[in-house]
Amino acid sequence: MEIPLNLRALIEKNNRVILPGIGAFYKKRTEGFFDENRNSFYPPKEDISFSYNLIERADQSSYSEAEVNFITSLTDKAKESISKSGEFYLKDLGNLKRKGDVIVFEKTLDQHNFNSSFFGLPVLDLPKEEPKPVLIPESVSVIATTPYVNTNQGFSLAEQALSVSMESESEPVVSESKSKIWLFSFLILIILGLGGFAFYQFNPQIVDNVWKQLNPDQKINTAPPTVVKIDSDSLDKQIADSIYNQNIETELANQGFEAEKLKDSADISIQKRTVPNPNGIRYEIIISAWRTEAKALSELKKLRANGIDAHIVDDAGGLMIKISAATLYSKEDAEKELRRIREELNPEAFIKPFKSLN
Numbered sequence: 483m484e485i486p487l488n489l490r491a492l493i494e495k496n497n498r499v500i501l502p503g504i505g506a507f508y509k510k511r512t513e514g515f516f517d518e519n520r521n522s523f524y525p526p527k528e529d530i531s532f533s534y535n536l537i538e539r540a541d542q543s544s545y546s547e548a549e550v551n552f553i554t555s556l557t558d559k560a561k562e563s564i565s566k567s568g569e570f571y572l573k574d575l576g577n578l579k580r581k582g583d584v585i586v587f588e589k590t591l592d593q594h595n596f597n598s599s600f601f602g603l604p605v606l607d608l609p610k611e612e613p614k615p616v617l618i619p620e621s622v623s624v625i626a627t628t629p630y631v632n633t634n635q636g637f638s639l640a641e642q643a644l645s646v647s648m649e650s651e652s653e654p655v656v657s658e659s660k661s662k663i664w665l666f667s668f669l670i671l672i673i674l675g676l677g678g679f680a681f682y683q684f685n686p687q688i689v690d691n692v693w694k695q696l697n698p699d700q701k702i703n704t705a706p707p708t709v710v711k712i713d714s715d716s717l718d719k720q721i722a723d724s725i726y727n728q729n730i731e732t733e734l735a736n737q738g739f740e741a742e743k744l745k746d747s748a749d750i751s752i753q754k755r756t757v758p759n760p761n762g763i764r765y766e767i768i769i770s771a772w773r774t775e776a777k778a779l780s781e782l783k784k785l786r787a788n789g790i791d792a793h794i795v796d797d798a799g800g801l802m803i804k805i806s807a808a809t810l811y812s813k814e815d816a817e818k819e820l821r822r823i824r825e826e827l828n829p830e831a832f833i834k835p836f837k838s839l840n
Contacts, residue, residue, distance in 0.1 A: 488552055489556065501556065507575075508530070508533065509529070512529070513526050530575060564580050686774050764811055764835070764836050765809070765833050767809075768807075769792065769806065769831045772802060778794060782805055790827070792806065792807050804834070
């Protein structure tokens with residue numbers, strides 16, 4: 483079994499592979515850009531990045547038994563090699579090295595491009611155009627002579643030859659560089675379009691703010707006022723207790739009786755409360771993940787409109803913004819709720835545990 487090849491296959495399949503106690507390998511996307519100094523266009527690509535101790539324990543529910551055994555074996559070999567020699571080599575990927583208290587990953591120069599959308603498009607080098615020298619026609623000096631005038635024709639042979647040469651010199655010269663200028667302008671437009679699209683993907687809020695400033699007449703959605711629901715039964719009991727304490731006890735005391743005070747008849751909740759885990763572990767049921775905050779907020783608004791008390795997990799980490807449909811402090815309750823959410827909402831939902839650092 484070739485370990486580096488299987489590791490690369492797992493990364494391509496799951497986008498991330500975590501080695502417990504060492505760190506996580508994940509695919510990182512680099513957007514395309516144009517280098518003006520080198521006059522080259524670099525297409526988008528995806529390569530492997532490494533994060534030291536991303537999480538302590540990996541969620542292995544999505545792996546097969548063979549893949550779990552492979553990850554366990556690879557983790558043991560990496561720990562043993564790093565403890566002995568201080569590094570662990572991964573073929574075609576790079577080296578894991580210990581530097582102080584952390585482990586770093588040094589990539590190889592010819593790393594595999596995981597982005598299949600561009601079919602391995604290489605770097606595009608645009609040729610630099612050197613200015614061509616402008617040819618200035620030399621002036622022709624004409625010596626005037628007394629031509630022989632032909633009475634049958636209006637011009638002499640010398641005049642006819644001179645007029646033909648002047649017409650040939652006055653023809654416009656078509657520049658061959660016009661087509662190249664149009665091609666270069668077209669490439670610049672494509673690069674500007676890709677740059678604008680990438681800017682919107684990473685900073686959609688700036689574009690939205692500019693749009694709102696240009697269109698201030700748009701309607702602003704205001705939230706409806708919160709209606710406070712009052713329990714009429716509880717209110718009646720409190721009024722009855724107040725009347726009893728003010729009137730009956732006073733009259734009985736005046737007549738020489740001692741009245742035993744009744745316990746407060748206010749509502750006492752007998753529902754079983756969920757006690758947080760003493761280890762400080764909470765379980766978030768992740769229902770969806772988004773690359774930009776604008777899309778995540780839009781999806782969160784739709785879920786809440788359908789009566790789902792969803793929220794954004796701020797401490798989830800990673801490249802994606804994750805939305806949780808429920809927060810539980812018991813693993814059994816979390817698994818039951820996960821089954822219900824997979825049946826009713828999203829079959830790809832999963833549980834993500836969080837341990838408090840307090």
